[in-house]
Amino acid sequence: MSACGVGHIYGERAAVADVHLDVVAGERVAIAGPNGAGKSTLLRMVATLLRTGTGTLTVLGEELPGGARRARCGIGYLAHDPLAYLDLSPRQNLQLYADLFGVQDADRRIDDLLERVDLIARADDPVRVLSRGMAQRLALARMLLHEPRLLLLDEPHASLDAAGTALLDAELATMHADGRAAVIVTHEVERIASVADRLVVMRRGRIVVDEPVAGRGPAQVRARYEECIA
């Protein structure tokens, strides 16, 4: 994906302004920043859920908004909310998304994923009765369902339980090999060292730092982040 001078304005306040960001295949980019820095807004624009006000945004080779529908086929989006119907079961939710994304051999793929996120025993209970961590693991399965080439994660660690976090980290670790990319918006700066290759810090809608993580440990990343937003 490639963003060039991208911005978005809510009313008369610019939530994101003049952002330039390129993410190449196999790269994992972490976006950090204080509340209201525009991280989630930027992610929603990349997820084709919000139009760019200014600049051009290209995702998976498709320029938005014109190519949004083709781009959506290759995007996996993990939001704060599980994006699942509470009165349907995990399996029924995944069936819906399999239909929407045109997933081949859907039943096998769904069973496979439910197994991986350890929900197969609860596959037919309504999502309403599942715990928050379970629902978020379902969201993880939903995100991976159509084998997306670009993962967009909004605060993934805030709502995932330990099992979910381990799964996600394992998934992110394999991304290099098969040329998929990820953008991770996060508060938990310490985690960046283990899940991302690049650190981007946003402040008041603008990118203030964009540099490789390059083997820094959690404490060093935290120190660097504090320095950036000071």
Next chain:
Amino acid sequence: MSMAVNRPRWTRQLAGLIRKDLRLELRTKETVMAMVLFSIVTLTIMQFGFGTRDDDLTRFTGGLMWVTLAFTAVLGVGRSYVAEREQRVLDGILASPVPRVVLLAAKAIAIVIYMAITELVVIPVVGIFFVKGPYWDSIGWIALVALIANVCIALSGTLFSGLALFTRARDLILPVLFLPALVPVVIAGAGATHAVVGGPHDMSEYRGYCLFLVGYAILFLLVCIATYDAVFDD
């Protein structure tokens, strides 16, 4: 891991969305139950609103039926996006490669089904409550005009419920948007029903109203196709 992007077929997307809506409705049974109860209560109120317990309202059968169905439609259409909004699923649907018109079609078909179930109750009840004279032999004609009107209601209703979705006080906004657009449907539905109930049938009149409803449906279909992309284009 394959790099080939799946090309989702819209027929499968549509079927998936309708199946989802019907599954939700089967589990909760909220919408249809409320619509049926509401319509019967409204019909009961009508008798006292228009006369005393003794007055013969046969003449007003069409009007009573379609005013009731119009208000019931507002109720049902207002429930269209409740699950998506309250459970915050809409982002997930919108982030998938589904054409917005397919979303509209799925919601519209669900509304047609809910309205049809409601009419299954309302049409006989109207006959029992209000009509003195022939009614049951023309029930096929009433069902036909109801079916056409349902398509009209579903198309305009889905468009307006999409507009009301993110407004403040949306439960008030929807009737204000939707009811004026329903006036022609009520006029034509009541007129067509009137033409075949409680006396000699006037088929040319009936046909005229039905054709008008078909025209209404086509016009709103075109508007929906032209604008629905923009409804969800944030």
Next chain:
Amino acid sequence: MPSSTTDHASRRVIGARAALIWGVIAAVLVTVASVGVFLVAPEDADQGVIQRIFYFHVAIALVSLVIFAVACVAGILYLRTRNVRWDDVSVTAIRIGMLFSVLVIITGSIWAKASWGTWWVWADPRLVTYLIVVLIYAAYFVLRSSVDDDRRLRYSAIYAIAGFVSVPLSFYSVRIAQSFVHPVVFTSGGANMPGSMLIWFLISLAAMLALFIALLEVELVGRRTERALRALSLRLESS
């Protein structure tokens, strides 16, 4: 930066000049039409002086349809270009259209009182249609005031289109309902108008059209100025 500012300023001046010109044209035409309709045009044999309200009643009704068509086209153009200027045109047109529709109802009501002795006649298709039209477009403002930012402009544009489709549907449904119950008696009366009446009718029509354009231009100048002012104050704030 200086070039864009002058560009902006000059455009605003051009808009103001157009508003002024149309204002003068409208004033002249409305005066001519009023004088003609009330003093020159021949008196109707059956209805007497009250028939003179017909010139304005029908002219306003016809022009209001044009206005809503303008709003609909501006809505389509807004959705295509996402340029806020088209939203300005759309909302202003609907505001004026509402004014005209209310005038149609008032003049029609006066006419009904004089002809049939009651202020409201459900048998008059024009009165009933315009009542529905007023309800349709009143909802536009309710919708507009309950959403913000981008959505407000987008939803307004969509509703301007859907509303305009509802107008002929309402008109036609009222008409066919009437024609089945009893044949339409009250036609617009345009078909069998003598030439001297027709001329004054056409002048009234032109006057109302000019009035609409003048009102539109004035309002648009106001809106553009206001927006430019807000942008300026925002820039001053941030610097």
